[in-house]
Amino acid sequence: MTKPPATEPRRTLTLRDVSEASGVSEMTVSRVLRNRGDVSDTTREKVLIAARSLGYVPNKIAGALASxxxxxxxxxxxxxxxxxxxxxxxxxxxxxxxxxxxxxxxxxxxxxxxxxxxxxxxxxxxxxxxxxxxxxxxxxxxxxxxxxxxxxxxxxxxxxxxxxxxxxxxHLRAGLQMAEAIVAAGYRRIGFLGTKMPEDHRARKRLEGFREGLRRAGLELADEEYYAGGSALMKGREMTEAILRRTPDLDFLYYSNDMIGAGGLLWCLDNGVDVPNRLGLAGFNGVELLDGLPRKLATMDACRxxxxxxxxxxxxxxxxxxxxxxxxxxxxxxxxxxxxxxxx
Amino acid sequence: MTKPPATEPRRTLTLRDVSEASGVSEMTVSRVLRNRGDVSDTTREKVLIAARSLGYVPNKIAGALASxxxxxxxxxxxxxxxxxxxxxxxxxxxxxxxxxxxxxxxxxxxxxxxxxxxxxxxxxxxxxxxxxxxxxxxxxxxxxxxxxxxxxxxxxxxxxxxxxxxxxxxHLRAGLQMAEAIVAAGYRRIGFLGTKMPEDHRARKRLEGFREGLRRAGLELADEEYYAGGSALMKGREMTEAILRRTPDLDFLYYSNDMIGAGGLLWCLDNGVDVPNRLGLAGFNGVELLDGLPRKLATMDACRxxxxxxxxxxxxxxxxxxxxxxxxxxxxxxxxxxxxxxxx
DNA sequence: GGAGGTCTTGATAGCGCTAACAGTAGCAGA
DNA sequence: TCTGCTACTGTTAGCGCTATCAAGACCTCC
Missing domain, CATH: 3.40.50.2300 (Response regulator)
Structure with missing residues (x-):
């Protein structure tokens, strides 16, 4: 029987191909390739050479099923x-x-x-x-x-x-702590800016904790603003402008994340708002990105x-x-x- | 032999369990679960109920191997x-x-x-x-x-x-085009700021194309600055300061990505540099993030x-x-x- | 000398599923 | 009545690998 020409239609390789090429059983090839069990150095060498030269890639599907x-x-x-x-x-x-x-x-x-x-x-x-x-x-x-x-x-x-x-x-406690810090710093007219995401339970819990913290100080949120979609930085600017236009006497804005907080900060700087004296700001997450901003936003790292x-x-x-x-x-x-x- | 109490140590379920629970062959269960082949409505129903009540999750490993x-x-x-x-x-x-x-x-x-x-x-x-x-x-x-x-x-x-x-x-062409645009706008003392990443071939090609673009206008890079690691925004600020201190007469900075470009832009705004007249800036990528910055950085979107x-x-x-x-x-x-x- | 290792290799039997084929039943049309 | 179809269900034989056991070769130590 004459061997077919070099380029025969290539099936994908299996252990058997390596086993035949190296003259040992499939089991031994398997052992070499997984580095498991005792195999003599000479056999190991033979197998590795055969596997490499064929370009064999093990089939983890079969391996996983078997093992x-x-x-x-x-x-x-x-x-x-x-x-x-x-x-x-x-x-x-x-x-x-x-x-x-x-x-x-x-x-x-x-x-x-x-x-x-x-x-x-x-x-x-x-x-x-x-x-x-x-x-x-x-x-x-x-x-x-x-x-x-x-x-x-x-x-x-x-x-x-x-x-x-x-x-x-x-997150309950995180919100609570932030509220306490804000109240302790003397802010009283506090607004919240967040995402419209009923399924973001962590953001929801932070807000809940935040409200609780305010309540303990006899306060409540003076205004709220929510967004969905879009560039967070941009949304932060827009929301900040909107909430301040609606409720100009706010003296603190708590953002549900750092990105919109950063947008808010940039808007304040652009518009000459005196941060943090006239208006305080805080976000949440401790995003490294913010390190480059002109001023450092108050935040809480989430130990990600x-x-x-x-x-x-x-x-x-x-x-x-x-x-x-x-x-x-x-x-x-x-x-x-x-x-x-x-x-x- | 008495059946062991209800809570026996749970093996993971197989088709066989569903097959037994619904009284049809494994093959038929398989057909129902994959929506393949003809199965009568009553059988389908039986199987689905059995599968759901058992909480059966198919094993794709076996399925993939077989199919x-x-x-x-x-x-x-x-x-x-x-x-x-x-x-x-x-x-x-x-x-x-x-x-x-x-x-x-x-x-x-x-x-x-x-x-x-x-x-x-x-x-x-x-x-x-x-x-x-x-x-x-x-x-x-x-x-x-x-x-x-x-x-x-x-x-x-x-x-x-x-x-x-x-x-x-x-990316070669992207760099080239940017160079042409910069030259056409009249800038002549051009600096490049990028990452130390020999394996980022796309950044390398952009720089190559950029150099070629300058050369065609009889120019070459006046200075270069590279970084590795850290917050990109922050690095952008630092590098911008460094390159301008070293080569104060630069009139344009080309950044290898938008984040460091944004950092540079913020630094310029903080330090009263007249952008774009005294100094022009450009980045690369078209990152949506930048939408929120005080000024919009020149960039090129990468059709991601x-x-x-x-x-x-x-x-x-x-x-x-x-x-x-x-x-x-x-x-x-x-x-x-x-x-x-x-x-x- | 033989019991009892260690080291190395191979044969066998699945893992849980699906492709392919083999029925079986029921029914229309000739 | 029989053929030929459609609709449904089951049987068989793997997919490519590994766990497990068995076995041969060669030692070691009483």
């Missing part, structure tokens, strides 16, 4: 566009790096239905664990998480009942990187002491007064 | 932290949404070795296609891409030889969303006319002069 192990960790977050989640991701990837585990991201756009769909899709790949933002999920999502039989870490928030483990900060690190550690089983699951790690954000709150 | 089809598309990009790639991702996800295909992202941090590793990992899941940033890869990466036997789309750049398809803009859309269309086989592969789509960025280049 019942998948090196994937599902990460489900609402968005990637504001700076907050990328930073969480950094913490996660960095921590997972030397564990052989690999994050796979799903985006929900703050939609519970979408979250449910993304979760279903993820679980159908049988990941080793799931990291998911928030504690609020549809009943179906919660049921899936509960019966998945893998570690689940709910991140960002700890005001609620986690399915399994949770790592985050208390740390949250990612801790969550990944739980999934990777790296937590100290033999804790098995159901961990609850609360982190504590610190207030950064910047230049936009009066010093007391 | 030799994987609904995943690998997307390999250098970074997620500057605003450029998230926007490409939006275009991709949006386009893939109704195709049953699902993007899976890998990040390389501009490291060719990392890219190689990420690519290997991705290919081992046998995705339906790969979208990868840039045309420059290690020989091993290129070999993998060539022999993967799936559609490959290299994005962002088209100055080079693609493995299969390519969608992007010419469109790139994502076209790339996804190629993978999904949505391209018009029966083109099979090896498509090359060039997009053309437009110059947005903003307020930081003198009107001619």
């Amino acid at each position: 019942q192990r998948v090196n994937l960790v599902g990460v489900i977050i609402p968005s990637m566009s504001n700076m907050v989640f990328p930073e969480v991701m950094m913490g996660i990837s960095e921590t997972l790096e030397d564990t052989g585990l690999q994050p796979v991201v799903g985006i929900t756009n703050y939609s519970p239905e979408r979250e449910e769909a993304v979760l279903y899709e993820m679980l159908s790949w049988r990941p080793s664990g799931v990291i998911i933002a928030g504690l609020e999920h549809t009943p179906a999502s919660r049921a899936m998480l509960e019966s998945a039989g893998i570690p689940i870490v709910e991140i960002m928030d700890i005001d609620g009942e986690p399915v399994d483990s949770a790592v985050g900060i208390s 990187r740390e949250i990612g690190i801790h969550a990944a550690e739980i999934i990777a089983g790296k937590r100290p002491s033999g804790v098995v699951g159901g961990e609850r790690i609360e982190l504590f954000p610190t207030l950064q007064p910047g230049d936009t709150i009066r010093k007391v | 030799q089809r994987v609904n995943l598309v690998g997307v390999i990009i250098p970074s997620m932290s500057n605003m450029v790639f998230p926007e490409v991702m939006m275009g991709i996800s949006e386009t893939l949404e109704d195709t049953g295909l699902q993007p899976v992202v890998g990040i390389t941090n501009y490291s060719p070795e990392r890219e190689e590793a990420v690519l290997y990992e991705m290919l081992s899941w046998r995705p339906s296609g790969v979208i990868i940033a840039g045309l420059e890869h290690t020989p091993a990466s290129r070999a993998m891409l060539e022999s993967a036997g799936i559609p490959i789309v290299e994005i962002m750049d088209i100055d080079g030889e693609p493995v299969d398809s390519a969608v992007g803009i010419s 969303r469109e790139i994502g859309i076209h790339a996804a269309e190629i993978i999904a086989g949505k391209r018009p006319s029966g083109v099979v592969g090896g498509e090359r789509i060039e997009l053309f960025p437009t110059l947005q002069p903003g307020d930081t280049i003198r009107k001619v």
Whole structure:
């Protein structure tokens, strides 16, 4: 039988091809490629040369099915566009790096239905664990998480009942603290600017906590302004102008995130508003970006990187002491007064 | 033998469980769950009820192995932290949404070795296609891409030889055009500010094209300044101050990206530099963020969303006319002069 | 000398699903 | 009545890999 010409229609390679090319069993090839079990140096060498020269890429689908192990960790977050989640991701990837585990991201756009769909899709790949933002999920999502039989870490928030483990900060408390700081600095006519996002539970909780803080001082919000979509910086300018036109005697503006806060700050500087004496400003998140602004906006960092690190550690089983699951790690954000709150 | 009490240690469910619970064969369950093939309404109903009440989640690993089809598309990009790639991702996800295909992202941090590793990992899941940033890869990466036997789309750049398809803009030309516009506006003492990133080939090509543009006008760069790491906005300020201190007679600064450009702009405004008369500024990318700045930075949009859309269309086989592969789509960025280049 | 290692390799049996084909029933048309 | 179809359901045989066990070769130590 004559060999067909060099370029035969290429099937995708399997272990068998490498096994034939190197003259050992498939099992041995598998062992070499996974660095598992004893294989003599000469055999190992032969196999590696054969695999490389063929350009063999293992099929993890088959491998995962056979071994019942998948090196994937599902990460489900609402968005990637504001700076907050990328930073969480950094913490996660960095921590997972030397564990052989690999994050796979799903985006929900703050939609519970979408979250449910993304979760279903993820679980159908049988990941080793799931990291998911928030504690609020549809009943179906919660049921899936509960019966998945893998570690689940709910991140960002700890005001609620986690399915399994949770790592985050208390947004209720964050809002409360900010209110206290503002009141302590002597501001009294306080406005709030935020997003129209009923499903952003963390922003909602911050506002709730903020209101509570004001109430304890016998105050309440003097005005509110909400937006949806568009460039946050620009929206911050527009909203600031709008709220001040409507309620000119406001002496403080609390923004639900740093980006609109920064927009507000720029508007004030452009329009000669005396910050922080005539008007104080504060945001939330501690976005690094703001470091370059002419003045530093008061904010509260959300411990984003740390949250990612801790969550990944739980999934990777790296937590100290033999804790098995159901961990609850609360982190504590610190207030950064910047230049936009009066010093007391 | 007595049945163990209700709460027995839960194995993960398989088709067989649903099949037993609903009294039909596994095959029929499979058909119902995938909506494929004819199944009577009554059977369908029975199966769906059983599946739902058990909380069955299909195992895509087994499904993919059996069907030799994987609904995943690998997307390999250098970074997620500057605003450029998230926007490409939006275009991709949006386009893939109704195709049953699902993007899976890998990040390389501009490291060719990392890219190689990420690519290997991705290919081992046998995705339906790969979208990868840039045309420059290690020989091993290129070999993998060539022999993967799936559609490959290299994005962002088209100055080079693609493995299969390519969608992007010419960064060489982008740099050249910007140089021409600057020269035409009468600027002569031109500085460049960029990142220390030998592996950011697109930034390199823009600079190359920019130099060529200056040379054609008998000019050359009067000074250069590079940075690495840190908050881009902040770095933009610092670098601007540094380059102007060193070469005070510069009349134009070309930044390799909008963020440092924005930092530069803020510095100029803070320090009373007359922009654009005494000093002109320009960046690159067309980042939406900049909309909120006091003055609009000259820039060039990089067609990021469109790139994502076209790339996804190629993978999904949505391209018009029966083109099979090896498509090359060039997009053309437009110059947005903003307020930081003198009107001619 | 033989029991009991260690090291290395291979054979076998699935993992949970789906492609492909093989029925079976029911019904229209000749 | 039989053929030929459509609608539905089940059986069989893998997909490409790994867990597990078995076995051969070669030692070591009483």
